[in-house]
Amino acid sequence: MNLQRLLASLKTMEHFANDALELKHHSPHLSGFHYNRDMLKAAVANTYIETVSTRSDSLYLAAWNSTVDVMKDALFSRMSAITRPSHLHDKRCIIAFDYTTEDFYGKRDSLWIHGWTGDHGVTGKYSYLTASVVNSDLRLPVISIPSPMGNDMPSEVSGMLHRVRNITGNIDLVLFDRGFYSRELMLELQRLEVPYLIFVPKNEQVKKELEQMHQGEKRIMQHEFSFYSEGKRVTGDTYLAFLKMIFDHRTEEYYDWIFATNLGNIDLDGIIKQYKMRWRIETMFRVQDECRIKTKSKRIEVRYFLFAYEQLVESIWYLFYHEEVSFKRFLIELSEACTAMVNNEERKRSAHR
Numbered sequence: 001m002n003l004q005r006l007l008a009s010l011k012t013m014e015h016f017a018n019d020a021l022e023l024k025h026h027s028p029h030l031s032g033f034h035y036n037r038d039m040l041k042a043a044v045a046n047t048y049i050e051t052v053s054t055r056s057d058s059l060y061l062a063a064w065n066s067t068v069d070v071m072k073d074a075l076f077s078r079m080s081a082i083t084r085p086s087h088l089h090d091k092r093c094i095i096a097f098d099y100t101t102e103d104f105y106g107k108r109d110s111l112w113i114h115g116w117t118g119d120h121g122v123t124g125k126y127s128y129l130t131a132s133v134v135n136s137d138l139r140l141p142v143i144s145i146p147s148p149m150g151n152d153m154p155s156e157v158s159g160m161l162h163r164v165r166n167i168t169g170n171i172d173l174v175l176f177d178r179g180f181y182s183r184e185l186m187l188e189l190q191r192l193e194v195p196y197l198i199f200v201p202k203n204e205q206v207k208k209e210l211e212q213m214h215q216g217e218k219r220i221m222q223h224e225f226s227f228y229s230e231g232k233r234v235t236g237d238t239y240l241a242f243l244k245m246i247f248d249h250r251t252e253e254y255y256d257w258i259f260a261t262n263l264g265n266i267d268l269d270g271i272i273k274q275y276k277m278r279w280r281i282e283t284m285f286r287v288q289d290e291c292r293i294k295t296k297s298k299r300i301e302v303r304y305f306l307f308a309y310e311q312l313v314e315s316i317w318y319l320f321y322h323e324e325v326s327f328k329r330f331l332i333e334l335s336e337a338c339t340a341m342v343n344n345e346e347r348k349r350s351a352h353r
Contacts, residue, residue, distance in 0.1 A: 001325060006337040009316050010036055012078060016312055019074035020305055021062040028349070035059050037342045039309055040335035043291035049306075050296060063301040068146060071301070075308045076143050080167055082312075082319055086138060093168040094274070096134045096175045096281040097157060099147065101125040102292075102307065111148045112300040126303050127151075130311075131160045133168065134175070134280040140318065141284060141311055142167055146304045154185040161192060173197055175278035181260060183225045187236040190262055197266075197275055200240065200258040210256055213244040218268040223260070239264050241271060287327050288314045 017032025017039075018025050025031070038053035049056045104113050104124040113124035130144040143163045147156060157180075165171065174189070176198040189196045200206060213219065219242050226235045243257040257272055291313055293306045317330045325333075 001321070001330070001333050003337060005320070006334055007341065009320070009334060010338050010341070012082060012316060013309070013312060016074055016078040017309065019077065020066060020071040020308065021059075022066050022070060023062060030055065030058055030062075033345075034342055035062075037335075037338050039293055039306070040313075040331070040338050042293045043310065043313065044331050044335045046290070046292050046294070048294040048296060056295075060295075060297055060299070060302050063305045064299060066301060066305075068301060068304055071305055071308055072143070072145060075312065076163055078312055079140075079142055079315065082316060083140065083142075083167060086140070086319065088133065088168045090169055091133075091135065091138075092170045092172045093133050094135055094173045094175065094277055095142075095161075095164055095168070095171055096132050096278040097129065097160070097180065098132075098177065098278070098281045098285075099127050099129050099179070100285045100288075101127050102303065104298075106298070110298055110300070111150070112146060112303070113298070114149050126300070126307075128304070128307055129156050129160065130281065130285075131157075131164050132281045132284060134277045136277070139280040139284055140315055141281075144308065144311055146300055146307075153180065154182060154188045157185060158188050158192065161194060171195070173274060175275060177278065183227050183236065184229070186225075186238050186260060186262070187234065190236065190238075195263055196261060197263075197271070198260040199275065200260050202256070202258070206240075206242075206258050209240075209242055210244055210258075213242060215245040215254070218243045218246075220264070220266070220268060222264075238262055239266075241266065241268060243268065243272065246272065284314065284318075287318075290327055291331055 014032035014036055017035050023031045038049060038055055041052040042049050049059065102125065103122045104126060105121050106123060108115065108124045112126060114127055116122050116124050127147040128144050129147045130141050132139060132141045143160055145156065145160065171194060174194055174196045178199045178201045181198050181200050220239050222237055223240045224237045226233055238260045241259045241261060245254040246257060247254055259271060259275065288310050291310050293310060295302055295306060317327050321330050
């Protein structure tokens with residue numbers, strides 16, 4: 001791999017770390033330049049920062065002195081910068097939203113730690129919501145945020161869509177899995193004039209409709225709904241698309257598919273293929289898991305900073321290296337280049353003392 005390209009990538013990650021932690025650029029003091037080495041070592045080994053670094057306390061203190069909002073802005077700024085060569089402003093984009101989680105082992109005493117079953121020692125989960133471009137020729141996160149217990153999911157999605165629109169050109173469609181099926185969200189998406197496709201869970205009403213259909217049948221119907229918000233009755237409507245017992249050539253099985261959408265003229269023959277593009281965000285999460293940086297800190301500032309750093313690393317690989325080298329090989333060579341550069345700089349400084 002070209003050393004100059006690796007050094008340019010390290011510069012991007014250093015810039016993010018300095019902005020996210022509100023550290024000075026080109027400073028002789030500890031900064032993203034030094035922390036890159038420690039975080040990449042932990043990422044390569046999928047281990048704890050504390051295991052590979054004697055500077056974990058310094059890194060964590062820097063994170064504590066920053067804020068989640070500052071880190072969001074830093075991540076969005078770097079994502080905007082590295083996507084410029086992809087000309088997202090000129091593309092018609094399909095966007096997928098999804099939550100991903102990070103296991104927690106210990107006592108849950110924070111609103112950021114969601115409850116869990118305790119299986120395999122996992123007592124809780126940190127949760128992050130990501131909005132990602134999932135076009136057939138491009139899959140890339142645009143912005144991710146940490147999500148607390150009792151989160152207002154429609155508000156989270158709405159706020160992130162404003163950011164997405166600042167990077168992308170036209171949003172052709174936004175994709176959601178069944179966990180996002182919510183009257184409040186559908187009403188908010190309609191207000192924002194965002195075309196959406198949401199996979200619908202099989203409730204009793206849905207099952208009754210499917211029972212009246214024959215194998216291979218596809219139909220769409222208008223669905224009105226209402227709910228109470230702040231003591232007021234709110235009404236809205238959507239379309240429900242029903243597809244009964246559709247054969248899947250990959251698994252050689254038949255499946256029922258039900259979607260909510262605000263597109264009354266949506267192509268029922270192509271709707272499943274469109275929805276399956278959402279799975280590209282899950283591929284992104286699986287790759288990112290290969291560079292998971294572990295920490296014993298409970299602080300959301302530390303957790304989110306490391307998660308955002310991982311996501312930036314994965315995005316740089318996908319945009320500039322994935323056609324020539326595996327993600328793991330990229331990580332190893334990036335880490336080795338970073339270690340050599342930082343060690344060399346530290347030797348120079350020691351020699352001048």
